[in-house]
Amino acid sequence: MVVFFRRSSLPILALAILIAHAAIEPVASQAQPRPNNKYGQTDDFRQIDQWLPTPNKYRSASGMPGPEYWQQRADYKIDVRLDDQNQKITGSETIHYHNHAPEPLGFLWIQLDQNIFEPGSDAIATATAPNLSDRASFNTIRSLLARESFEGGFKIHGVTDAEGGPLKYTIVKTMMRIDLPTPLPPGESTTVKIRFDYLINDSKLIHARTGYEFFEKDGNYIYEIAHWYPRVAAFTDYEGWQNKQFLGRGEFTLELGDFEVRITAPEDHIVAATGVLQNGEEVLTETQRERLEKAKTAKEPVFVVTPEEALKNQKDRSKQDKTWVYHAENVRDFAWASSRKFIWDAQGHDQNENPVMAMSYYPNEAEPLWSKYSTHAIIHTLDVYSRYTFDYPYPIAISVNGPVYGMEYPMICFNGPRPEEDKTYTARTKYGLISVIIHEVGHNYFPMIVNSDERQWTWMDEGLNTFLQYLAEQEWEEDYPSKRGEPEDITGYMRSSGQVPIMTNSESILQFGSNAYGKPATALNILRETILGRELFDFAFREYARRWKFKRPTPADFFRTMEDASGVDLDWFWNGWFYSTDHVDLAIRDVKLYQIDSSDPDEEAERKRQEKDKRRPSLSAERNEPLQKRIDLFPGLKDFYNDFDELEVTEDSRKAFQKFVESLNAEEKQLIRRKTNFYVLTFENVGGLVMPIIAEIRYTDGSKQMLEIPAEIWRTNNKTVSKLVITDKELDRIELDPRHQLADTDASNNFYPPRIVPSRFKLYKDKKSSNPMRKANEAKKKSDADKGKESSEEEAAEKKPVAKAETAKPAAASKPAPQPATAEAAE
Structure with missing residues (x-):
């Protein structure tokens, strides 16, 4: 049977159509672009093996040292x-x-x-020449x-x-x-x-x-x-x-x-x-x-x-x-x-x-x-x-x-x-x-x-090490102020014009710290938390370290081992994060609601009346309301259509609907009466770097649902994709990347309905900074001095005059303080 849908009017960001995408020919990546015949896109899921060294007896396709591996x-x-x-x-x-x-x-x-x-x-x-100006310190010149x-x-x-x-x-x-x-x-x-x-x-x-x-x-x-x-x-x-x-x-x-x-x-x-x-x-x-x-x-x-x-x-x-x-x-x-x-x-x-x-x-x-x-x-x-x-x-x-x-x-x-x-x-x-x-x-x-x-390859030591540094810092104390590792900390670099691929020779990197340390560390953190999960990632990463302990790995050995030990094809990830300069910017482009139309003429008429009553008249209509109408001056101008109610349901319509219902089986009768919402969510890849879609959906009853879609949803169209969400609940709002796990560079397009993302600025006066520890020490010294002054004044007031001065006894020889055995004792 054919099921009829009706579309409700909702505030939307843009119009879109839910379409079935045909299979398309694989296309090229950022490193070696090849046009897609249908979409004119690059293929972010193209396998990177063609760019990696051919496996041989020294280095295997699995990422392990080969059977005849050697090193000097x-x-x-x-x-x-x-x-x-x-x-x-x-x-x-x-x-x-x-x-x-x-x-x-x-x-x-x-x-x-x-x-x-x-x-x-x-x-x-x-x-290259340093940035000199009309002022320079002696040390600069030296x-x-x-x-x-x-x-x-x-x-x-x-x-x-x-x-x-x-x-x-x-x-x-x-x-x-x-x-x-x-x-x-x-x-x-x-x-x-x-x-x-x-x-x-x-x-x-x-x-x-x-x-x-x-x-x-x-x-x-x-x-x-x-x-x-x-x-x-x-x-x-x-x-x-x-x-x-x-x-x-x-x-x-x-x-x-x-x-x-x-x-x-x-x-x-x-x-x-x-x-x-x-x-x-x-x-x-x-x-x-x-x-x-x-x-x-x-x-x-x-x-x-x-x-x-x-x-x-x-x-x-x-x-x-x-x-x-x-x-x-x-x-x-x-x-x-x-x-x-x-x-x-x-x-x-x-x-x-x-x-x-x-x-x-x-x-x-x-x-x-x-x-x-x-x-x-x-x-x-x-x-x-x-x-x-x-x-x-x-x-x-x-x-x-x-x-x-x-x-x-x-x-x-x-x-x-x-x-x-x-x-x-x-x-x-x-x-x-x-x-x-x-x-x-x-x-x-x-x-x-x-x-x-x-x-x-600077990233192979600095990036991997910075990633582990982040893990170690977070185990030092709660809320440790790590500078690299969290996805949102790399967003400024990833949307900058000075970005080059991670797979760039050390001497040719523009922003060295962000490229060789921050971005690969963030990539691995995202791979661990969002793509693979901790258990799979930790096993694969440990396998890489143990395979190449006291040996000499290349990037291909790392990429291949992580896939071999995790059982997950990650070529799209290496392609986007390591070979390209695309950045993450996912957006909610459109939200549409579809509901089942029961074809009941009475229900349809009532729905239209409610929509008509809710519709606010235009400005002109409001201002035209008090004007004298000609039909009121000449009642003879009225005819059939002046009293005709286009929403009135006729008996013929009811009989036709009843006949339609009688032709349905029990399951079909339940379907046309089902109050289910079919939401079509359309997402746009603004930044070009394909990533999983992580979205939190909140409903009007206060409940919420986490939508976690693998990155492969972008495999046939890496610009725009739609996802169908079927629920009996009414959608209230959606937020992309609610836990800041994707390194999304622009949060302003992550909300439905759209939300204003505020920025703040503070007013200040130029002043010399002082560290908090020094301020506390200075305050304590002042407090101790004040107490000492008060004590001296009290002792002087209470002290009685002495008739004969006593000969001072030599003080007992003081023993040297015991040598502290630990650094803590020294403190």
């Missing part, structure tokens, strides 16, 4: 000396290189990343001049083989090619030795991932030393030799190996480094060794070097040196820090039966913030990250405060935030410190262990 290895033995008088590094290294590739190598490429500081380096030559005049870069004093025979080498900017006497066959190894030195950069003038900080008040330095030795470049199955020059932004891709490093520094320096200290009995005092042993089972961080001892160290200047020996296994890099200013605290942590020593090094200028939070943040990071990936495999995890604000290396990271000189700090500084430590310690997982190529 480089082991290092290094002797290095820190010249504290001239801020200089002098060293010699022995590299034992293992060729696991299925092809012979005629030469080795070595990274000379310190050459970025050479005058005329590509980094300096290609740097920095500009320093970058032009600093004699940085490696000085290579010899390259030889294992027996000391010279090897030919050629320096190409930040790379060096060492020609081997004979090609190195597959499965064989070779040894090269390099002697080098270089000047360390002043981080205040030349900000970088390494450098020194000078403290004018006490004349001391903190050194944070990174990319300090010539490092073998990566040789991979997907690229061969890594040959992208170091320009500063694209970080590093290196081979895993074992390190034995001897660091010679001034005798009164404390040295922190990648790896395990081998000669503690030689370089540490008995007290320091006892404290370290106590720290292994402590419930709170224990001072190994106390703040008082650090102050003494920075005053006493020894002219002697001592050598710290560190050993690290299966790491891709080695970094270290040295200073006589260091306070040192430590706490042992059991990471699922793997004992880890979490340690922090910082000057007194960092107190009280660092002793309170740094080591705790390290341990918290290991706990959370290990739960989502794999157990932390190293025995050491270190956070160092110095000139480098935030940079990561195996087992050690450099972090910057400090309180102000009066020891107060803002909430921004506190949470900035916790966040940067979580982030940099978290880099042990990505890319230090899951060894991705930072020089090419």
